[in-house]
Amino acid sequence: MDGLEVIEDAFSRIHSTLLSTLRGLTSDDLYYSPRIECNTIAWLAWHLTRVQDRHIADLAGQEQEWILGKWFEEFGQSPNPRNVGFAHTPEQVQSFRLPNLDLMLAYHDAVYSQSTSYLKTITPTDLDRILDEPQYDPLPTVGVRLVSVIDDNAQHVGQIAYLRGLIQGRTW
Numbered sequence: 001m002d003g004l005e006v007i008e009d010a011f012s013r014i015h016s017t018l019l020s021t022l023r024g025l026t027s028d029d030l031y032y033s034p035r036i037e038c039n040t041i042a043w044l045a046w047h048l049t050r051v052q053d054r055h056i057a058d059l060a061g062q063e064q065e066w067i068l069g070k071w072f073e074e075f076g077q078s079p080n081p082r083n084v085g086f087a088h089t090p091e092q093v094q095s096f097r098l099p100n101l102d103l104m105l106a107y108h109d110a111v112y113s114q115s116t117s118y119l120k121t122i123t124p125t126d127l128d129r130i131l132d133e134p135q136y137d138p139l140p141t142v143g144v145r146l147v148s149v150i151d152d153n154a155q156h157v158g159q160i161a162y163l164r165g166l167i168q169g170r171t172w
Contacts, residue, residue, distance in 0.1 A: 003127060003143070008119050010150045011052075015112045017157050018045065021164055022101060029167050030098065036090050041160050043096045045104050046075070047085035048156040053111040054084050055149045059142055060118040065110045074103055 001009075022045060030042040039047075050066065057064040064081050066072055072079045076099065088096075098104050127143030140148075 003124055004119060004122065007143075007146050007150070008116065010154070011112065011115050011119070014048075014150065014153045014157055015108070018048070018108060018160070019105060021157065021161050022105060025101065025164065029164070030101065031094075032163060032167050033094060034163075034166065036094060039093050039159065040096065041163050042098045042104070043085065043088075043093045044156045044160050044163075045108070046096065046098065048153045049104075049108045049111050050084035051152050052115060052149055054081065055145060056111070056115045056118050057081075059145060060114075060121070062114075065107070065114050069107075069110055071107050071110070074099060074107070 022041070025041065031040050033040050053064045053066050062068075067079055067081055077083070085093075122142070127141060127146070129142045130139045131141065131145060133140060
């Protein structure tokens, strides 16, 4: 298994874990928060999908699914491609609402499809390409960026699973 296969497998696991963790949740479950400072399942699912969408689109040099598929309209949000939830206040997180869970799952499916399509276009050598992001020292590579997205997504899908466990116990 080469590095690209490992990366593809990681994205696949995030995708399948997110889908299985979200299925069957009620509206109350999606917005449960043990404290005002905590993220909700709905916001976490949206955020991790936005992070993947933004970074994969940037790497691929293409438009984000958020814009291309007009998902921002479906979610009642602005088309701001930079809004992935970073720096959202607890109040913004708590007030975030999904139109419905099926829409969230469809948006994530579209982003996952974009991600897997991009990964099929690159070679192991492409992973070493340095990104022009002078705010970082050392400059990140494509491989570093992909690992960062995987790390972010894996943490957030784990948080979703943890919250679901708090709500439903070990039965799910």
